[in-house]
Amino acid sequence: MRVAVLGPGAIGSLFGGRLARSGVDVTLVGRPGDHVTALDRDGLRLTLPDGTTERVAVDVTTDPAGVGPVDVVLVCVKAYDTRSALADATSLLADAAVCTFQNGLGNPETIAEFVPESRVLAGTTSHGATLESPGHVRHAGVGDTAVGNYFTDTSETATALARALTDAGIDTDVVADAPRAVWEKVLVNVGINAATALAGVPNGRLADTDPGERVLRRAVEEAAAVAAADGVELTTDPVAAASRVARRTAENHSSMRQDLDRGRKTEIDALNGEIVSRGREHGIDTPVNETLTDLVRLAES
């Protein structure tokens, strides 16, 4: 299997590095900058959850046209970069299945603007990765990963990708209902990310304080109503699931909190923002998500 990783940041470098280390033919496709320069010069420095660091030789380029045909493109840019990254990399998409491991809603639909729906895969991952410095990524936390076809029945490519990731040390399940998997992760992020970013608290405060618990519950309940209207049948209680993740990651600073703290753009539009716009389409009021979205946009501005 030939793989291209579009967006070799934290999660893209982790997945790409693990695949390369296990012998898969993988090319990281990034934007010019210090990180890509360091990857090209020194390989990837990957610090593992046990604290050890290894160096992995990786093929990296800023020129998608030079990569040649691939079987799978892993889309690992932030949600707000999906469309422009794919538009810059159409040469990679001729025959490839394109798989998103991004957080948020709307990524598979954006990918489907570039390839037929039968080639759109979507996954979720609870692994945690952090870009420590150019060329250096820390695998901060181990978690579950799932992948499946988003619009059609499970393809051989989805199964082969799950096997390749599992062989590379990223245990990956094939899911028949990828939209549900994506939504279930979104419901966790909708409950945790904006609230922790705005309040400046670690995730655990949303499970062990009354105001935190209230904001999480209201945001997730609104989003679950939108999921139901979107035709998604949840298999778990989404509020309990989000609270469980908040407790399990009690000391973590959510990705949105880190983004706001560092003055970076957040993925609010693909998370709570998408709940608000889909809610409007279905005639469902989402005042808590609307307020969280407005406040994060205000903080970003």
Ligand SMILES: NC(=O)c1ccc[n+]([C@@H]2O[C@H](COP(=O)([O-])OP(=O)(O)OC[C@H]3O[C@@H](n4cnc5c(N)ncnc54)[C@H](OP(=O)(O)O)[C@@H]3O)[C@@H](O)[C@H]2O)c1
């Ligand atoms: N990190 C995690 O632990 C984790 C876990 C689960 C899910 N996710 C999801 O995975 C996605 C990526 O997150 P991340 O933390 O890995 O973000 P990140 O570290 O910011 O990585 C994104 C990478 O994409 C690159 N990029 C942007 N536009 C590009 C383009 N046109 N062509 C090529 N590369 C491009 C960026 O390059 P520049 O350096 O030039 O900006 C950056 O290297 C997000 O949706 C996130 O929610 C992350």
Ligand SMILES: CC(C)(CO)[C@@H](O)C(=O)[O-]
């Ligand atoms: C699970 C999660 C909320 C833990 O911090 C993570 O997905 C994040 O920060 O985006």
